[in-house]
Amino acid sequence: MKTGSLNTLAWQRIKNNKLAFLSLCYIVLLVCVAIFAVLISPDSSPNANEMHIELATQKPLTRVLFLEIPKQEIVEISFLKKIFFGRESKVKRIPIESYTKDQNGLEYYAYKSKVKHSIIGEYTIKEQIFFLGTDKYGRDLISRILIGSRISLSVGFIAVFISLIIGITLGLISGYFRGRTDDMIMWFVNVIWSIPTLLMVIAITLALGKGFWQVFVAVGLTMWVEVARIVRGQVIAIRELEYIEAGKALAYNSSRIIFKHILPNVLGPVMVISAANFAAAILIESGLSFLGIGAQPPIASWGGMIKDHYAYIIMDKAYLAIIPGFAIMSLVLAFMLLGNGLRDAFDVKN
Numbered sequence: 248m249k250t251g252s253l254n255t256l257a258w259q260r261i262k263n264n265k266l267a268f269l270s271l272c273y274i275v276l277l278v279c280v281a282i283f284a285v286l287i288s289p290d291s292s293p294n295a296n297e298m299h300i301e302l303a304t305q306k307p308l309t310r311v312l313f314l315e316i317p318k319q320e321i322v323e324i325s326f327l328k329k330i331f332f333g334r335e336s337k338v339k340r341i342p343i344e345s346y347t348k349d350q351n352g353l354e355y356y357a358y359k360s361k362v363k364h365s366i367i368g369e370y371t372i373k374e375q376i377f378f379l380g381t382d383k384y385g386r387d388l389i390s391r392i393l394i395g396s397r398i399s400l401s402v403g404f405i406a407v408f409i410s411l412i413i414g415i416t417l418g419l420i421s422g423y424f425r426g427r428t429d430d431m432i433m434w435f436v437n438v439i440w441s442i443p444t445l446l447m448v449i450a451i452t453l454a455l456g457k458g459f460w461q462v463f464v465a466v467g468l469t470m471w472v473e474v475a476r477i478v479r480g481q482v483i484a485i486r487e488l489e490y491i492e493a494g495k496a497l498a499y500n501s502s503r504i505i506f507k508h509i510l511p512n513v514l515g516p517v518m519v520i521s522a523a524n525f526a527a528a529i530l531i532e533s534g535l536s537f538l539g540i541g542a543q544p545p546i547a548s549w550g551g552m553i554k555d556h557y558a559y560i561i562m563d564k565a566y567l568a569i570i571p572g573f574a575i576m577s578l579v580l581a582f583m584l585l586g587n588g589l590r591d592a593f594d595v596k597n
Contacts, residue, residue, distance in 0.1 A: 388570065410524055444527075
């Protein structure tokens, strides 16, 4: 019979759990998409915010001709900033209905316009396909979806990181030292626990102000209580085991026992709760953006996209709200399935 470390056995169990493994692959794929969103998006401008009001709410697979005129002044930016954050287009893009060329230049009709315009000088004509159509501001919807994945994943990662730092620290201290220290920490945990999560997030967001980073901090500061309670319970059970008593008998200091002997043994349950917290953070951020106190325009956010287009649900353009809603649902579902897989993988009874 082959044996291995707990982490090796857990990884084998996750690979054998098809739903959990597929969820992990989906999350990794979406992380890669979010990192390189600017490179793969049709609209590579910052926040995919190139607006053409005349193209508002175009249906998926709409083809539009664009007249591109070089701009006189172009602000140069670094290569890394251009790749990860986008840059303003080097050309002015005008959607057109039709055009004719002659010796004097170009004559064209603007999109859905009967007024003829002419241009003399350098220009190019290109066709663009809007695979998912455009939003109510004439922005490419698929580009906004891809860029919006960054907000959800970033909020999840940073909020979970903040919650782990606070929750693990307080949980370790509370569970190991017990006594008055435990009573004080648990009193504070119970007070925070009694406040509705969304209400606290809204209060913190309003106190810190509306913005991108404020959402990360606000969500993270409300999710640590679950981590603290789980870590405390695990530490209370572990601190009574023989190897901890042996460490105390050998006069190891408390920090060595906590961080070298106890902490590694509580990471399994922490990983499980982190996956659930990640899903919760995505939902909270989407809810805040829908309410208008999350990521602010022109930043692309799935919750903000639903807010902008929820009125279209009763019309023939319901997909404008359904697509970002499906993106939120699929990502949350993936993290919940992964969390279930991690729970089964780290269950020593199996």
